[in-house]
Amino acid sequence: MAYKIIAGFLVLLVALAFHLHMDMIVLLNLSFIKFAMNGLLVLSLIPMLNAGMGMNFGLPVGITAGLIGMCIAVNFKLTGLVGLLISALLGGFIALAFSEVYGRILIAVKGREEIASTFIGFSFIPLMNFFWSLVPFSNRQMLYPIGGSGLRPRIGLNPYFTSTLDQLWSIKVGNFVLPFGLLLVYGIIAGLIHYFFKTTSGKSICAVGENDAFAKASGLNVKKIKLLSVRISLVIAAVGIVVYAQSFGFLELYDAPLMMAFPAVSALLIGGASAKKGTIIHAIIGTYLFQSIYLLSVPIANELLLPEISEIVRNIITNGIILYALLISEKGGRYA
């Protein structure tokens, strides 16, 4: 439903872009990069959503794990694919550690996971800010130039692994460049998630999400299964931010991840996911539509001499879609 409106809006933007004589090939190139760059963060929402824990508005928790992983890799000046791989691995392990606590809290607040995860995410950010300010890393390029202690809010990744994946095995056809390596990584992870939901463990997650009384009446350990889904979600989020950062070229710390959950949630909803169930296809369609709109709206807004409008429109779409999904999903409830 929602994706039709959004797709219509995208067509309108494409038409506008043509009208304004923009370089469509460049935009197409970018659209693939933007898609894969944000795609994993969107995918990471799926396991928890399917386990009936709602949209993971606490995405910053997983993201933070990935950021720590990257910081360690950068501190040891690891570059290229090795740097990326180590970042992702470390990030994944830290995410596992976080999920033990995060998951247990969410299990305890059953039925209200969304508001609880939102505020866990929100309060986790300032807590991590202490960490960023006090952690004794030694790589000068990561630290505040003055004083020499505390990490910078924005660490350039140029000397390490900026665009490593974007350029890996990229295929050039004329002006058009297909970031094959990047898409491959996205594809593999998406494929793995898809495969996982075919296995018995994956199916148990879906059963818990659809009806946890049924799961219990089938002898399943509901808590264990929910914890598993939180672990998977957080690990993918950690890997996701690594992929994001290498495309973006910067490691953004401090308050940067604060609001990152909302566009991701919105993208998944645009793709057709409900507030209870999402699939890889939803994530792919949603991410592409959402990111393309944002991508197109920036130059168009600049042409119109109202540069702020793209950010505002993104904000309205993000929250409008989430609100819409909330209102629709609860129809037929007690007050209907």
Next chain:
Amino acid sequence: MLKKYQMPLFFFVLSIIGISVSGLSPSFVLNETVNRFVRNGVMIFALIIPIKAGMGLNFSVTVGAMCAQMGYIIAIAAGLGGKLGGVAALSLSLTFAIVFGVLIGHCLNQVPGKEMITTMIIGFLANGFYQLIFLVCVGSIIPVKNTEILLSRGTGVRNLIDLEPFRGVLDKIFVVTLHDISFPMFMIGVVLFFGAFINYLMHTPFGKEIKCVGDSSDRAYMVGINSKKVRIKAIVLSTVVASLGHMIYLQNIGMLNVYTGHLKHEIFASAALMAGGATIKDATVRQGILGLLVFHTLFIVSPQAGQQLFDNPALGEYFRSFIAYGTIALALIVNLKNSETV
């Protein structure tokens, strides 16, 4: 008894430690606390009614704040000042607050059990539309008489609007100074009046209905209460009180940050209320007042304390944010635990 005052006591101890570490003079802290009490006081009372009605923390009080800002901006844009401008701003913001309150109330009736996350998203979404109107539409689609408030490009309102005609008008009434601490008695009275008003409401048939709906809307139906209507009224009231609270806040500050002035008030008010010992299921006016005092004292001293302790004022800022979000997160977790909704 101890359990009841656990949270405020904890905050009080933290504040005391903060004051002693920061090296700020007690009179400075006290002055600031009084100032913040009258500035932020009314907003906190906007949260109590929805909590009593079982809807949890109403994060869409930001919409009320936006209504207040719209009132001021329109009054200034129309070139009105003084008493006329004040009345215009007030009546405009009240009208907006009622209209939006009804809208939000209808939305929330669709999402029983998920009111809090919904109010939060509504706040974000409203902020988007607000920005769209004032940054893009004003000056281009909506004509303005007083072009001074526009950006130089002719479209969009400036980031900062001077509220000269309204600055401190209420604060200056009946100020009593004891030693070097000044008490704006009139404003303290206003804040207390709002608290008393909420208290009064809870002792009317309407307040009783609110309590019943908050307890169980099914049982409320059985005894003939229309829960939907009561919930809408609760949200309208909350939005109206929030907009009044923000009007007071703005006249105290004297400057209007058009695009950021309304943000985060919902967080600070909620956190202060929770710090006073309230929960997301029950809150009283007394807890609100207590929370205001302890929470804002901590807020005043923490940057300076961070500076003194770690030679880094930013750490104090982080501590502030952490306290604000963390208090709400803690209240949510503690309250939602063991309350299976199925």
Next chain:
Amino acid sequence: MNKPILELNHVGKHYGQHEVLKDINFSLMPGKILGIIGANGSGKSTLMNIIFGHQVIKNTGGYTGVIKVDGQRMDVNYEGNATQYGIGMVHQEFALFPKLTIAENIKLGNENIVKDFAKHVLKDYLLIDHKKDQMEAQEKLESLGLEIDASMLVDHMSISVKQFIEIARELDRNHLKLLILDEPTAVLNDKDSQLLITALKKLVKKGISVLFISHRLEEVMCLCDHLLVLRDGETVGYYENGSITLDQLAIEMIGEKVQKTVSNRALDTKEVQMRFENFQVDYPGEALENFSLEIYKGEVLGITSLSGHGKLAVAKGLIGFYPTRGAIHMNGLDITNLTYQEKITKGLYVLCEDRKNVGLLLEHSIGENIVFTAQQLYRKYSKPHFGGLMKLYDKASADKAVSKYCEQLDIVCRSHQQVVKTLSGGNQQKVCLARSLSLEPDILFVSEPTRGIDIAAKEKVLQSLIESNRKDKMTLVIASSELEELKRLCDRIVVLSEGRISAILSPDASAKEFGLAFSKGGSSDGL
């Protein structure tokens, strides 16, 4: 005084195709008490909901026929409930607010205001006169014979006091003409019931009429002026009190149908397979206490009771949905503290009555629903991937099993991929049953196996259950409100009343024996 307070003419109610109430006619004079008696599914609660104007009725298409209150015809689609017609209802599940005081509860919606300033406009926003409210509430309570301080919170009150508070609240509405009491004494002990009955008799003297619904026949006989017996949605009798005996009433309620018992047989050996000792389940509204029972290997055991009297609690307690106490032994093992998963692997399975919420994954296919539990717990119908690290759905073996069960149970569907929520109730129930059978349990607990399904499906379900019992030697425990079915299938029938075993009867026992066992009062301790 000759005009009836309440008059029902040809009142009926359909839920979809299903007719739950047919042509109910009666009238109730002022100051009289009418007792309504009926077993499960007799339509008593539907009738109450219609009279009180419950949402459920309006949301499902209203009712047919005419109801007149005090000669005035009731509007079918009015807003809110029947309080505006002068009808008050005391709900079984208490419409009280525990965080308010007794007085506040009693005066709810009828508060005194301190000052009458602009009363009509601002009424809801004026200060409540707590003192006056308190006084009036106290008076109301005293008029019911209850000595209690009205300023206390309802939260701490006993169940019987809550009952009185609710009656006092209804009384407080000045124009109360009719009071409906839904199973008021089910939660009271004998002494409090007496108190209640005295209070009601006092009320009636003031000209208020009472509709009294109860399963306790003795009380109904002692209190009511008239008796209306419902069975299967129809009136089977309307009696003056005194014109019928208790035994006759019991028979009327159950219905004397001649029913062939298919399984009247003596078990070869009475080997105990499962034993409950003082089993207790804290299932709100359906609690079970002091449940001690031995279940023999290979038998078919029925458990029945009126709704809310505990027959569904055994199964729910075994799964672990509600806290339990007491001990359970099965096949010589103490399984009291095992998780439900472990109980399943030891040979137990429970099929709950709540198909849609507990029994099925409505969004999944028939095939997935049938094999789900076996796949999860026994890794059946799955093939290992990555050297056993992952188990994948094995379509071939699953399909084979699903086909077998679909055939065996006659599951009518387009394909095994059809989503379960699109199936009829009967086929859904068969899917549930197929899943249970695919686990090959030694002992199967089934709750309400035939509820809400058509006749053909009913027969098939029952037949399959019996077949598994006979052929595979599966012990079967059926909890059901359908006494006729239990009589046909079971070797023994346990009757519960108020959460305790009131009798263990042979399926050949008479309607009177069953009727009396159902309506046994709370003071007995079971057998």
